Amino acid sequence: MRTTPENIRGFLLYKKYLPWEKQLGLVNQIRAVVREAPMVSLSTPTGKKLSVQMTSAGACGWFSDRKGYRYATSQISGKPWPKIPAPVLDIWNSLVSKVRKPDTCLINFYDSKAKMGLHQDKDERDFSWPVLSISLGDDALFRIGNTFRGGKTESFWLHSGDVLIMGDSARLCYHGVDRIKFGSSNLLKQSGRINLTLRVVY
Numbered sequence: 001m002r003t004t005p006e007n008i009r010g011f012l013l014y015k016k017y018l019p020w021e022k023q024l025g026l027v028n029q030i031r032a033v034v035r036e037a038p039m040v041s042l043s044t045p046t047g048k049k050l051s052v053q054m055t056s057a058g059a060c061g062w063f064s065d066r067k068g069y070r071y072a073t074s075q076i077s078g079k080p081w082p083k084i085p086a087p088v089l090d091i092w093n094s095l096v097s098k099v100r101k102p103d104t105c106l107i108n109f110y111d112s113k114a115k116m117g118l119h120q121d122k123d124e125r126d127f128s129w130p131v132l133s134i135s136l137g138d139d140a141l142f143r144i145g146n147t148f149r150g151g152k153t154e155s156f157w158l159h160s161g162d163v164l165i166m167g168d169s170a171r172l173c174y175h176g177v178d179r180i181k182f183g184s185s186n187l188l189k190q191s192g193r194i195n196l197t198l199r200v201v202y
């Protein structure tokens with residue numbers, strides 16, 4: 001496990017942080033979460049379907065519909081969100097805090113065509129804690145920008161097992177995923193990419 005991150009404009013990248021066995025374990029834990037809280041295709045407030053499928057674990061889950069972006073305390077079905085798996089929390093404990101736990105883990109699934117436009121993570125009420133992002137499966141071309149819309153951006157690849165921390169000056173920076181290199185990893189049987197983001201919301 002590497003403990004010295006690369007600092008890319010304030011984004012801290014821990015390359016190959018998770019060994020293969022750990023990655024496989026996390027995938028199994030996420031599969032169990034998805035059985036309790038199936039992935040859904042959400043739409044933006046303007047009615048555009050997001051290409052990434054999503055679900056959540058924790059006290060709340062990120063949600064989007066005509067009424068806007070927000071965190072919901074239960075699934076659309078009314079069921080509570082599953083617990084954040086302990087091995088996922090361990091990563092947060094090691095890299096962020098042993099005292100404050102994240103309120104949610106957003107689970108994104110990217111198939112061959114999925115991408116995510118540049119956006120800020122700003123639906124949380126507390127920006128003093130970082131967002132911790134875990135990449136599993138296929139490589140993703142990640143783009144980062146500024147705290148304002150526009151300006152110079154740069155991109156780099158996120159690989160399976162990488163952990164990225166978006167905190168301090170990077171907490172409100174625009175970021176997104178341009179594309180996936182489908183089939184570049186054999187972690188997931190059917191290829192694709194899972195991204196987990198741990199967030200303090202309240």
Ligand code: SIN
Pocket residue numbers: 106108116133140142158175176177195197
């Ligand atoms: C996100 O910004 O929610 C996801 C980023 C990623 O998939 O790497």
Ligand code: MN
Pocket residue numbers: 119120121175
């Ligand atoms: Mn984001």
